[in-house]
Amino acid sequence: MALIVDIKKKLGDFRMNLSFESSGGILGILGRSGCGKSMTLKCIAGIEKPDEGHIELDGRVLFDSALKINLPPQKRKVGYLFQSYALFPTMTVEENIAITMNGTKQDKASLVKEQLKRFGLTGLEKLYPGQLSGGQAQRVALARMLVSAPEIILLDEPFSALDSFLKEKLQQDLFDTLSAFDGNVIMVSHDRNEIYKYCPRLMVISDGKSVTTGITKEIFANPGYLEAARISGCKNISKIRRIDERTLEALDWRAVLKTKEDIGEDIHYVGIRAMNVRDVANGNLENAVPVRLLESVQTQFDIMEYCARTDDPEARLCRRYSKYSDDYVKPEEPSFYQLPPEKLLLLRE
Amino acid sequence: MLTAISMPLRRIRRKAYMSEILSQINWSPLWISLKTGVVATTIAFFLGLYIARFVMCRSRKVKWILDGIFTLPLVLPPTVAGFLLLLLFSLRRPVGIFLDQTLNFRVVQTWAGCVIATTVIAFPLMYRNARAAFEQVDMNIIHAARTLGLSERKIFWKVILPIAAPGVASGTVLTFARALGEYGATAMLAGNILGKTRTISTAIAAETAAGNYTVAGFWTVVIICLSFLIILAINITTGRGMKQIQRWK
Numbered sequence: 001m002a003l004i005v006d007i008k009k010k011l012g013d014f015r016m017n018l019s020f021e022s023s024g025g026i027l028g029i030l031g032r033s034g035c036g037k038s039m040t041l042k043c044i045a046g047i048e049k050p051d052e053g054h055i056e057l058d059g060r061v062l063f064d065s066a067l068k069i070n071l072p073p074q075k076r077k078v079g080y081l082f083q084s085y086a087l088f089p090t091m092t093v094e095e096n097i098a099i100t101m102n103g104t105k106q107d108k109a110s111l112v113k114e115q116l117k118r119f120g121l122t123g124l125e126k127l128y129p130g131q132l133s134g135g136q137a138q139r140v141a142l143a144r145m146l147v148s149a150p151e152i153i154l155l156d157e158p159f160s161a162l163d164s165f166l167k168e169k170l171q172q173d174l175f176d177t178l179s180a181f182d183g184n185v186i187m188v189s190h191d192r193n194e195i196y197k198y199c200p201r202l203m204v205i206s207d208g209k210s211v212t213t214g215i216t217k218e219i220f221a222n223p224g225y226l227e228a229a230r231i232s233g234c235k236n237i238s239k240i241r242r243i244d245e246r247t248l249e250a251l252d253w254r255a256v257l258k259t260k261e262d263i264g265e266d267i268h269y270v271g272i273r274a275m276n277v278r279d280v281a282n283g284n285l286e287n288a289v290p291v292r293l294l295e296s297v298q299t300q301f302d303i304m305e306y307c308a309r310t311d312d313p314e315a316r317l318c319r320r321y322s323k324y325s326d327d328y329v330k331p332e333e334p335s336f337y338q339l340p341p342e343k344l345l346l347l348r349e
Numbered sequence: 350m351l352t353a354i355s356m357p358l359r360r361i362r363r364k365a366y367m368s369e370i371l372s373q374i375n376w377s378p379l380w381i382s383l384k385t386g387v388v389a390t391t392i393a394f395f396l397g398l399y400i401a402r403f404v405m406c407r408s409r410k411v412k413w414i415l416d417g418i419f420t421l422p423l424v425l426p427p428t429v430a431g432f433l434l435l436l437l438f439s440l441r442r443p444v445g446i447f448l449d450q451t452l453n454f455r456v457v458q459t460w461a462g463c464v465i466a467t468t469v470i471a472f473p474l475m476y477r478n479a480r481a482a483f484e485q486v487d488m489n490i491i492h493a494a495r496t497l498g499l500s501e502r503k504i505f506w507k508v509i510l511p512i513a514a515p516g517v518a519s520g521t522v523l524t525f526a527r528a529l530g531e532y533g534a535t536a537m538l539a540g541n542i543l544g545k546t547r548t549i550s551t552a553i554a555a556e557t558a559a560g561n562y563t564v565a566g567f568w569t570v571v572i573i574c575l576s577f578l579i580i581l582a583i584n585i586t587t588g589r590g591m592k593q594i595q596r597w598k
Binding site: 042045046047072073074075076077078079080082084086087088089090091099100141144145148 | 487489490492493494495496497498499500507508511512514
């Protein structure tokens, strides 16, 4: 149950150089648009050809530039769920599902019926894809893919085309279905919440390269790398100068900060999540920075404060807090932000 | 009184004249035209689909050159195509001699010549329409079909062709229309032998040249009616298939 990927590909100015392994379960790949996420899936599926490298699934070599092996997509047994679902528009729902089935008409009909029932599509069998809602189309695509008995499932931004209301239910449905699947699943997304919820393991990629790989919750708690911190939603990041083992100067914030962990020689950035920044009145507290409010933005449950240092308008920090928490009092202009040492993220490049 | 008698008389005379004309008409040009049209369209259909697919797979520069070659018969005067075909298949030249001696197959002044000339002239319409229709098929749908394990053959016939069907259908009807109307190349390669290679188009030219305006007029009426039916067919075929895929209206 292992997928081994080690590929290089050049596309104009973009260079991909990626190597990772996955042994069962759901692996999330998180990265910005254009970082090579979808390209990775396409290389595994055989839709795109890497310039060089090796791809292996459960001991079967799918691609190897040295051995001149490049299996066509048809022989790779890879299930690919496209962002646009890619249903065959001239076929009805039942024809779409039956297209990969072999056997007599009766066999197919009963198999199709079973699938329709399993995916809650009963009653839609005679409709064309153009007449389906986004959620229905996704279920048809999933049913069609599972009929072809794939050994690995690749999900390419499966929820980006859906509105947020539908999304949560569909996500739950999809991962309930996938829990019965015992092969590898790889989900590509730029939505960190989606990945955090459903992918126990995570790889962050940036600019065609793997930044970090590991257990999703650990990476979110301690990204370790600049790009991983950014993509996991860390809003405050500053370049640093190391002063000693537990002291650094955050250059962008013009502040000398104490840390709880030792600062390695390879640490070049410090970050702190907006929700970990504390608004304090006492400027003598550890890691307190004098600030003035620039702007305050409300979302449904949170308030986001954007501040600058009182003596330097370019030194920006932001803080997020809940409108509904127990300690919520009507906010006054913040005077100091405290960056608690235990909440600082030390980041490599 | 006089006019009252002469009216039906004139009518009877005209009726007799018409039936005399019709009885004199040799219907073979109609059948030869239709037969040639159907065979040439069938050849152009499969060849057009195949060549369209072949050209699509090439690199950009090769594509330009091939596209130029395959579209040329549409742009050139048909007489040029006829002349070149005549050079190629002439019984005094290698290809013509070879075909005649080994396969006993003659092209010049035969019905086969009609079909070949018509196919060459009408082919670009099939090729260009098929290619345009193929190039509009969403690549992700083809990728999806491949990852599902469908063979390339099945993908072409079951997935791509139905999506491209409206374009391919209108290409086919246009090809048939062009085949029916072909004159220049056919006249040069196959000649104008009544009952053998004379089509409606060549018949109109020959009858006009001989001063038989009535017969030429008759064939003109026939070809106008046929053409109108073809336009109707174009509109019906391109309108179909719209219901599954929502397209620009």
